[in-house]
Amino acid sequence: MLQGRKTLINIFILGIGFMLMFTAFQTCGNIEQTVIKSFNSSEFHGSGYNSMAIIYGVFSASNLIAPSVVAVIGPQLSLFFSGLVYSGYIAMFIHPFTWSFYTVSVLVGIAAAVLWTAQGNLLTINSTDSTIGRNSGIFWALLQFSLFFGNLYIYVQWHDKAHISDKDRQTVFISLTVISLVGNFLFFLIQRIEPEAPPSEASESLLPGDNSESSSVVVSQSLSTQALNAFKKAIQLAMTKEMLLLSVSIAYTGLELTFYSGVYGTCIGAMNQFGEHAKGLIGLSGIFIGIGEILGGSLFGILNQWNRWGRNPVVFLGLATHFLAFYLIFLNIASDAPLAPEEGTDLRSFIPPNVNVALLCSFLLGLGDSCFNTQLLSIIGFMYRDDSAPAFAVFKFVQSITAAVAFFYSNYLLLHWQLLIMVLVGFVGTLSFFVAEWLVVSHQRNSDYDSI
Incomplete structure (x- = not known):
């Protein structure tokens, strides 16, 4: 009973952390092309469409290395460090440069693969066959609320703006960066779950970063293999x-x-x-x-x-x-x-x-x-x-x-x-x-x- 309550709390923390992170990131993606058009800077020549193309292209290729990263540092730290990269992408719009824009786009593509691999890993660790459907539903619902809250904030800030000034842009992206960072630090509240029975070979692979002897054997194996x-x-x-x-x-x-x-x-x-x-x-x-x-x-x-x-x-x-x-x-x-x-x-x-x-x-x-x-x-x-x-x-x-x-x-x-x-x-x-x-x-x- 206590273990079940702990895992449910972990699922809520995971969902709320993602909700805050993607409240910031999805809002950023929704407005960035409009924001870029309003820049009064001869130094910036980026495109929001190109940035997203880079992110998703790198994301697809990085799916090959993400499981190894999660296996080495564990899902919790994987979420946190990947989330920091997302926050860096958002913060870049406070004072953007072309080189930093595209560089961070590449890094976000890598971070996205690690982030979603770690998310699936933690969802599995904190679920059983009978609760995986419920937990997936809870996570999905919390994640989708990110579309609601972030865009509501944009509407309140910009509903009477015919032009997006530098001050308007900086105010929004500073706020979004803070929201994203709060979501990142929430991941540290996820409690460690110990298996109730000796894990099988399949379940051992779902516990990267565990300090137990069995997990140490798994992590010590050739990650490249x-x-x-x-x-x-x-x-x-x-x-x-x-x-x-x-x-x-x-x-x-x-x-x-x-x-x-x-x-x-x-x-x-x-x-x-x-x-x-x-x-x-x-x-x-x-x-x-x-x-x-x-x-x-x-x-x-x-x-x-x-x-x-x-x-x-x-x-x-x-x-x-x-x-x-x-x-x-x-x-x-x-x-x-x-x-x-x-x-x-x-x-x-x-x-x-x-x-x-x-x-x-x-x-x-x-x-x-x-x-x-x-x-x-x-x-x-x-x-x-x-x-x-x-x-x-x-x-x-x-x-x-x-x-x-x-x-x-x-x-x-x-x-x-x-x-x-x-x-x-x-x-x-x-x-x-x-x-x-x-x-x-x-x-x-x-x-x-x-x-x-």
């Missing part, structure tokens, strides 16, 4: 028919992650037709994205436990939701909005620009994203229960690679071309998910028949 074996296993899983099918859906989540977390907010802030409150609407848009994520994650997490109709209806709902959002965005937002200068764009699309429609689209983007992600996590966790670590490494690799590509082309493509790419990939990804789900269900039925 462990990393190589994990890499080989990930490659094997990536080549399976089911994972190849799911990779198209995963790639789509990377594209739309880029769009809702970086591009769409920039588009809203660039629309002069929205009046002097356009910059503040960036924060309000993020709030509605967060509401959609929280609502969808909670609702579909519950429905997934029943699994009466399978995963396909939820994924189809996500596609329909996103297609509706893309169509309304196409009608409501000017095509040059992603590339507009700091002064914004005076162009209009096919209907008079409407703030309510823009915010409805934000909600639909968050809701649709939760549809895809909850079902992908569910099906991958079900199919690769015994190889979850390399399977989710493939998931993160594919998602971060496509996010990097999307952030790169966001520098050059008009809005309607970006929407077209997501429509095509989303349609093919949904069909491939349907086939993968059918293969899983067929295999499960055959297994049930063989057991009978």
Whole structure:
């Protein structure tokens, strides 16, 4: 009973720490391209889209070394030091230089891989087979609240700003840096959990940094061999028919992650037709994205436990939701909005620009994203229960690679071309998910028949 209470407290601390960190970081990502356009400095020539492309590109490659880092220094210190890099990225905007901007972008990509590996490690250590679903839900909900609080702060600060001054920028980023650092130091409150029974070989690998004799043996083994074996296993899983099918859906989540977390907010802030409150609407848009994520994650997490109709209806709902959002965005937002200068764009699309429609689209983007992600996590966790670590490494690799590509082309493509790419990939990804789900269900039925 006492052990269970301690692990639940650890999950809440982990979730609140991530909520504070990503309240700062996701807010930073949402506004940075708009902020960069307002810099009055001839020394700075960076692009927020390029920065995010670098972060996600390095993140994907760094998944290969992250398990070894966590094994050496333990998950708690991994979270703290990775979090410091995130805080450094945010603090860089207080007085930015081009060289520091791109240098820290590379470091954040490495830190992201270590951070999420350590997060999964701690979530596993503090969970049992019967509590892993509950604990994952608690962590997800707390993490998604970061979209709400951070963007609410931006809306309050900027709702009446037609131009972002240096003082406005510094005030916001100093505050975000402090919030991020508070989240980092919360990780030290996570209590150490001792295994109640002698761990198996599999569970020993989930306890890096443990001072016990068994963990010392694990850590003393060749980390390069462990990393190589994990890499080989990930490659094997990536080549399976089911994972190849799911990779198209995963790639789509990377594209739309880029769009809702970086591009769409920039588009809203660039629309002069929205009046002097356009910059503040960036924060309000993020709030509605967060509401959609929280609502969808909670609702579909519950429905997934029943699994009466399978995963396909939820994924189809996500596609329909996103297609509706893309169509309304196409009608409501000017095509040059992603590339507009700091002064914004005076162009209009096919209907008079409407703030309510823009915010409805934000909600639909968050809701649709939760549809895809909850079902992908569910099906991958079900199919690769015994190889979850390399399977989710493939998931993160594919998602971060496509996010990097999307952030790169966001520098050059008009809005309607970006929407077209997501429509095509989303349609093919949904069909491939349907086939993968059918293969899983067929295999499960055959297994049930063989057991009978």
